[in-house]
Amino acid sequence: MSRRVGLEASLAAAEAARMADVDVIAAYPITPQTHIPERLAEMVADGELNAAYIPVESEHSALSACLGAAAVGARTFTATAGQGLELMHEVVYVASSMRYPIVMTVCNRALSAPLSVWGDHSDVMAVRDTGWIQIFCQNSQEAFDLTLWAFRVGEDSRVLLPVMVHFDGFHLSHVTEPVVLPEQEEVDGFLPRFRYPFALNPDKPMTHGAFGPPDIYSEAKIAQEVAFRKSKDVIIQGFKEFGDIFGRYYHLVESYRAEGAKTLLLTMGSFSETAKIAIDLKKSKGESVGLISLRLWRPFPFEELRQAVGNAETLIVFDRCISFGGPGGPVSSEIKSALYSEKNRPEVVSFIGGLGGRDMAVEDFEYVIERGREIVEKGSKELFETVGIRGKVTGIRG
Amino acid sequence: MAGLLEIRWHGRGGLGAVTSAELVARAAISEGKYAQSFPSFGPERRGAPVIAFLRISDESIRTRTAIDEPDIVVVLDPGLLRVVDVTSGLKDNGKIIINSRKSPAELKSEFGYKWPVAAVDATRIARETIGMPITNTAMIGALLKVTEVVKLDTVVEQLDERFGARAKGNIEAMKRAYRETVIKE
Amino acid sequence: MKEKSIKFGKNVVTTEEFVAEGHSFCVGCGEALALRLACKALGKDVVVANATGCIEICTSPLPVTSWRVPWIHTLFENTAATVSGIEAGLKILMKKGKMPEKDIKCVAVAGDGGTSDIGIQALSGAFERNHDFLYLCFDNEAYMNTGIQRSSATPYGASTTTAPAGKLSIGQTTWKKNMPEIAVAHNIPYVATACPGYPFDLMNKVKKGGKVRGPAYVHIFSPCPTGWRHASDLAVEIGRLAVETGVFPLYEVENGRYRLNIDRSKLRPVEEYLKTQGRFRHLLDEEIAKIQEHVNDEYAKLKAKVACFAA
C-alpha cells in the first residue's frame, strides 16, 4: 500500500534513487542540493541502501566518476546545482555523446557573478545544447516520480542517454510537502534491472571514447542527434507506463485550464503552481486566459507545444534567466522559433523575473498577464519586460 | 483559499525553528491534511536570527512564495522581540506565541501588541526536559494550545521518528509547554 | 588614525582591524579569530584572493563588505589561479613602469575543501610556477558553509553529514589528507602549520610567509563550534588541546628543513581532545585507541624529520 508522507523534494529524489536500487553515487555538496547527497550518504551508512557513495573532491570529478561507473554497467546517480553544473560542463557533453544513462538531479540555482546560492533557471540554460534529456518538476511528488521515470527512460536500450531532472533550488529543494511513496514491488514492476550492452569487462573487451577524426566525427554527432530526437517516443511510453502503474500521468507540455483561451501564460518549474492561482483568479473574473508549462525541456516538444497553444492570440512567456545581448528570455526565443512557421501563430511576449531566488507572488503573475495583454494591444518595441525588479527598464530592442 | 493557516516561526541559527515547522507539517500530512514547510532561504549561522514558514490547509497548497501575512507568529527566543519585527504583516485576527518568562499581559503592554498573545517559559521547560535551551519542540506544544492545528499524538509520532532515543525529553517538553501556555486575548 | 598597538611581552599587535567588526561568522568561530590574527600580521599592503566558503560568505554579502584591504572572490576551485594572475599582473605593470614600484603581498585565502579538494589542482600549478604569493588554508575540517559535509581534511572517525556515523559506519573512514606535506613536496621556500590557540606563533608564521619571495603556505587549524559540535566558548581551548595531544603539531619547513615550534616532552592523551566535541561522541574505545596510535605514529615521523635537520 502506498503511503502519504511529508517529504522535501530533495529527500524525495534521494528516496527515488534508493527505491531504484542505484549502484553508484558520486556527488559533491553544493547549496541548495546538499540534502540529497547527505540523505544518500546516511542511507548507505545505515545499510538502507547498498550502493557505493563516492565523496568526490569536485563536480568535475563527480560526473567523471559517474562516466566510469556507467561504463561498467552500474546504475548511476548524482546531483548538483548552479556553479556545480558549470564546473562539470565539459563532462556533461561527454556523458551524452558516450550514451551513458546517468540520472542527475539539478536543484536549479542562479549563476555567478555575483555569487547566488538561490534559485533561477540560468544553470539550466547553460546546458541547453548538451544532448541530455531534460525534464522539469513542479513539486516534491514530481521530484520523486520523475527521478524513477528518468532511470526507466535513460536506461532503455533504444535510448541510452543521460537525464537531468530539474527542480527549483530552495523553492522546491527545501520545501517539505505531501508525497505519496509507492511500494517497492510497484517500483520493481516499472523499472527493470539496468542491462548495459557495452559494459567494460575483460570477458568481452571493448573500447569506449575513441577519438573522432574529421572523416567520421560528423557522422558520430548526427547519429547522436537522431537518437536523441527519437528518444521522445520512449519518453512518452515511459510516462504512459508510469501512469498505468502509479496512477499519475505526465505530459510533455502540461496545460491548465488552457482550452480555447485567448491568452496563454507559459512557465516552467515550481512557479507554475503559483501561476495557476493567478489563472483561477482571472478566470473567476471571466477573462479568457490559461496556463501551459513545459515539462520536457529537451528534446524540445515542438508538436506538443503547438497543440497546447492552439489558436491563442497572445502567448506570454515567463523566463527565469537572461540571455545577455541575445533574445532576452531564452525560453521565449525557443517558443518564438517553434511557432515561427505556424500560420496563425500568437503574439509572443517575453517577461523576465524570479532571478536569484526572488519570489513571484500571485499578484506578480496577474500583473504579467495584464501587462502582457496590454503590450499586444498597444504594441511595444521592447524585446522583453521585467517583473519584480526595482527600477524600470526601457530601450531593450530586439 | 479557505481553511489555509499560515504560520511564521522566528528563531536563531541552531535553535531548530526549521525543524519545528517541518515536524508540524509532517504531522498534518500524516493526518491527511495538506501542508508545506520551508526555511527562509539562505546560509544559516549559529546565533543569527532565522525564519521558518509553515502552511496547513484542507486543499492542496500551490503558493510557492514566502509568507508575508501570517495568521500566527511563533517566537522561539524572547531576545528576538527587540531585534526583529516579528509582527510584520501579521493579519489583524492574528496571534503571537512567545517563549518568555513574562506573562502575556506584560508582553502586550511592553511591546504594545494589539493581537492576542500566548506565552510560556519554553527555555526553562527545555532545560528541565532535554537539558538544553533548545525550544523548538516545546513551542510546538504552545502552538497546539493556541490552535489545535494537529493532534498532540500525531506530533508525538513524528518526534519518535525524528529523535528516536532522544524523543522522550522532547515529547515531555512539548506536553509541558502545551499545559503551561497561557493566552491573553 | 595613528597606528596603535598593544604589547604582549615582546609581541606587538596592531589594533587595526582589517576584517571589520560586524561580520556574520557563527558565535565563537575559531576561523574568524584565526583570520583576524592573520590579517593583523599581514597589514594593509596586500591583495587578498578568497575562495568560496565561510570566510567569503560571512564577509561579503552585496552591497557591503567587511574587508578593509583589496579583496576578490571569483569561484571556489580557482583561488590559486586567480592569485597567480594578480601576482603576475602587478609584477609586469611595475616592471613596465605602468604602476609605481610597491611591495604588495598577494595572499590567497581558502578553506580545507577549497584547498585540498576542489582547489588542489590550481594550487599545485601556482606552487610549481613559483608565483610570489602566500596561501593561507583555514582548516575547519569539513564543508561548513554548505552545512558540514565531509572533506578530505575531515579527521578519521569524525561524523559529518556526508560521512555520518551510522549503524554500519563510524563516520569518516579515511585519515586526514596531509596538505602541508603536499605543499612541502612542491619544494617551495616556506610551509608552516598554525593554530589560533597560539596567536603569536600564528602571526609570526603568517608574517614570515608574507616576506618570502616565492610561494609560501600556512595551514591554519580553525575550530568550528557548529560543525564540530562543541560549546561556543571553546575554540581557543580546543585549538591548544589539538596541539598538546599531537593531533595538530605546530611546525615549520623552511627550504625543506623541518623545525618543531611547540614540542612537549609527553603528548596529552588524544581522548582529552576528542571528548570536547560532539562529532567524535560515537567513537568506541578501540577506535579512540586506533586514533591515538595513528597520532603517535605521525608525530614520531615528524620528530624524525625534525631530527635529521637539527643543526
Place this chain on the structure above:
Amino acid sequence: MAEKRLKTGSDFTWRDMEVGNVVKEAGNAALRRTGDWRSQRPVIDREKCNKCGLCWLYCPDAAIKPLEDGYYEADLFYCKGCGICANVCPKEAITMIEEEEK
C-alpha cells in the same frame, strides 16, 4: 557625512549597481549590529582584571575594546556572547551572564 546605516539590497535599483558589482566602500559592513545574536554577555570584574589584553586578542569578533585607562570592555553592538574571552582570561575576571529578558 554618509548616512550611517547598514546598506541593504533593497536600497538599490538596477541603476544604482556599481559596474561589476564592485563594493567601493571598504569595511562598510561594520555598521551591521551582531550584538542581537547574543544569549549571554561578558562582564569584566576590574578588581580581578590585570589589563593583560588577552580578551581583546582572542575575540573572534574584535568586539572587546581597549579603554583609555588600560582596561577592556565588550562593545555590546557587536559582541555575540560566545564566551571565549571568559574562557581565556588568566585571572577569571570575566563571567558570562544570561542575556535576561530586559
